[in-house]
Structure formats: structure tokens, C-alpha cells
Amino acid sequence: NAGVMQNPRHLVRRRGQEARLRCSPMKGHSHVYWYRQLPEEGLKFMVYLQKENIIDESGMPKERFSAEFPKEGPSILRIQQVVRGDSAAYFCASSPVGANHEQYFGPGTRLTVT
Amino acid sequence: AQSVAQPEDQVNVAEGNPLTVKCTYSVSGNPYLFWYVQYPNRGLQFLLKYITGDNLVKGSYGFEAEFNKSQTSFHLKKPSALVSDSALYFCAVRDPDSGNTPLVFGKGTRLSVIA
Numbered sequence: 215n216a217g218v219m220q221n222p223r224h225l226v227r228r229r230g231q232e233a234r235l236r237c238s239p240m241k242g243h244s245h246v247y248w249y250r251q252l253p254e255e256g257l258k259f260m261v262y263l264q265k266e267n268i269i270d271e272s273g274m275p276k277e278r279f280s281a282e283f284p285k286e287g288p289s290i291l292r293i294q295q296v297v298r299g300d301s302a303a304y305f306c307a308s309s310p311v312g313a314n315h316e317q318y319f320g321p322g323t324r325l326t327v328t
Numbered sequence: 329a330q331s332v333a334q335p336e337d338q339v340n341v342a343e344g345n346p347l348t349v350k351c352t353y354s355v356s357g358n359p360y361l362f363w364y365v366q367y368p369n370r371g372l373q374f375l376l377k378y379i380t381g382d383n384l385v386k387g388s389y390g391f392e393a394e395f396n397k398s399q400t401s402f403h404l405k406k407p408s409a410l411v412s413d414s415a416l417y418f419c420a421v422r423d424p425d426s427g428n429t430p431l432v433f434g435k436g437t438r439l440s441v442i443a
Contacts (some may be wrong), residue, residue, distance in 0.1 A: 218371075245428045256418065256435035257372075262428075270430065305371055313424045314379045316362055317431055319371035 216241070218308050218320035219288075226326045227296045235291040235323045239308030246289045247307045247317060248281060257305065263289060296327045330355045332421050334434035341409045342442050349404040349437045351393075351419030361402040362420040362431060363393055372418060378402060379424075389413070409441045 219238040227233050239246050244264055249257040262270040263283035274281065278296075283289040293300055303324050307317035331354045341347045353359055360379055364372040376387025383395040393404045404417060416438050420431040 247430050249433075257433045259430045259432075262430050269428075273430075307372075309428060311428060313422055313427050313429075314360055314377075315428075316374045316377055318374065319364075321371045324369075 218306055218318050220304075220306050220320035220323050222323060223321060224324050224326070226328060228328055229297055230295050233293040233296050233300070233325055233327075235293075235304050235306075235325070237289040237291070237306030237308075237320060239289070239306075240318055243308035243310050243318070245309045245311070246283050247309075248289075248291050249305045249307065251303045251305060251322075253302075260291070260304075293325075296325070298327045301325055301327045330359075330421050330423050330426075330432045332419050332432055332434040334417075334419055334437045336437050337435075338438045338440065340440045340442060343411055344408050347406050347409040347413070347439065347441070349417050349419075349439060351402045351404065351434060352400050353402060353419070353421045354400065355421055355423050357423060357425055358397075359402075360422045360424050361393075361395060362422075363387065363391070363402075363404050364418045364420065364433075365389075366416040366418065366436075368415075375404070375417075409439075411441045411443050414439055414441045 246263045248260040259273040261281045278294045280292045303322045305322045306320045309315045309317045333352045362377045363375040378395045386392045419434040
């Protein structure tokens with residue numbers, strides 16, 4: 215059973231461009247979470263999705279950031295008009311149904327904005 | 329609201345000595361508690377969790393953690409540290425009545441094991 219997959223692993227964008235980060239959850243997992251990690255800092259929750267639904271986006275910046283988890287295909291985190299402050303590692307995690315389950319993390323996408 | 333505190337940014341320990349990485353939590357009811365480890369340029373790996381039952385939980389790579397309700401703590405321990413244990417460790421909590429809500433993470437503790 216493949217783990218959580220994220221691509222690309224590294225992404226370089228110039229200021230003002232768009233960044234698209236993809237996450238494929240583990241097979242059988244219906245819950246997807248996105249986190250952001252700045253250098254030497256902990257994980258900050260961004261958004262929690264189930265298929266075709268955003269459950270909690272309280273950690274998402276109000277502008278430029280959006281996320282989706284369509285019926286078919288991976289979850290996408292989209293950052294429009296990137297700025298240098300968006301440079302970070304973005305991690306996706308997935309879990310099955312049930313509060314007692316741990317989340318399984320992908321390897322992350324390291325976004326660098328030049 | 330749920331929260332987790334990891335009071336130490338950095339823990340240094342000599343190889344072969346016991347190690348402890350501290351974690352305290354705040355949640356309205358009985359918590360679900362988790363420990364993760366992150367190696368450089370990698371994602372988080374699950375180590376262990378406390379859901380219910382025995383307060384001492386055993387996990388991967390020889391790690392264990394003790395749930396202490398009166399002290400609201402869930403410290404991570406290992407009897408004999410290895411250099412390869414050097415990494416960033418995160419404690420996380422979830423309120424079991426909140427369903428699949430996101431885990432709330434501490435800010436992390438960097439463990440350095442010195443040969």
C-alpha cells in the first residue's frame with residue numbers, strides 16, 4: 215500500500231506566479247489535511263478536506279490560497295500570485311475515518327519563491 | 329480549544345543515555361495523543377499514540393511515552409539513545425469528541441544525540 219504521495223517535491227516560482235501542489239492520499243483514506251512548515255518552526259494547519267468538501271479552512275490565508283479534493287484525482291493546494299513569504303515546506307496528510315487514527319504524512323513539497 | 333506545549337526547543341543527550349522529550353497538553357476531555365518524528369528534509373513519521381488503556385505506550389524504534397492525566401503530560405522516552413535518533417520530534421493532540429479534526433501540534437523539540 216503506497217503511502218501519501220506529494221508532487222512536486224521541489225517547486226521554484228517567481229513572485230506573482232501560481233503554485234500548484236498535489237497530494238494523493240493513502241488508499242482508503244477519505245480525509246486530507248494540508249500543513250505549512252516554515253524553517254525551524256512547527257506545523258501550522260491550513261485546511262482539512264474530504265472528497266468534494268472543505269471541512270475546515272480556518273488556517274488558510276483569506277487571499278490567494280485555495281484547496282480542493284475532487285471526486286477523482288489528487289487534492290490540490292493552489293497559491294496564486296506567490297510572494298517570498300510563501301516559501302515553505304507544505305505537507306499533506308491523510309487518515310481514515312475515526313478520531314483515534316493517526317495521520318499519515320507525505321514527504322512534502324518545498325516551495326521556493328524567488 | 330486544544331493545545332500542546334513542548335517546553336524545550338532543544339534536548340542534548342549522550343549516546344547510550346536515557347532520553348526524555350517533554351509534552352504537556354490542554355483539552356476539554358480525555359485526549360488522544362500522538363508523537364511524530366521528522367528527519368531532515370522528510371515528512372513526519374508516526375511513532376506512537378495514546379487512545380485509551382495502559383498509560384505506558386510503546387512505539388517504533390524503541391520509543392515509549394507515558395500518559396499522565398493528573399499532570400496533563402505525555403513525555404516521550406527511550407532507555408538508551410542512539411545517534412540516529414537525532415531529529416525533530418512533535419507531540420500532537422486531538423479531542424476525541426471532535427471527530428477527524430486536524431491534529432494540533434506542538435512547535436517541536438530538536439533532539440541531538442552525541443556520540
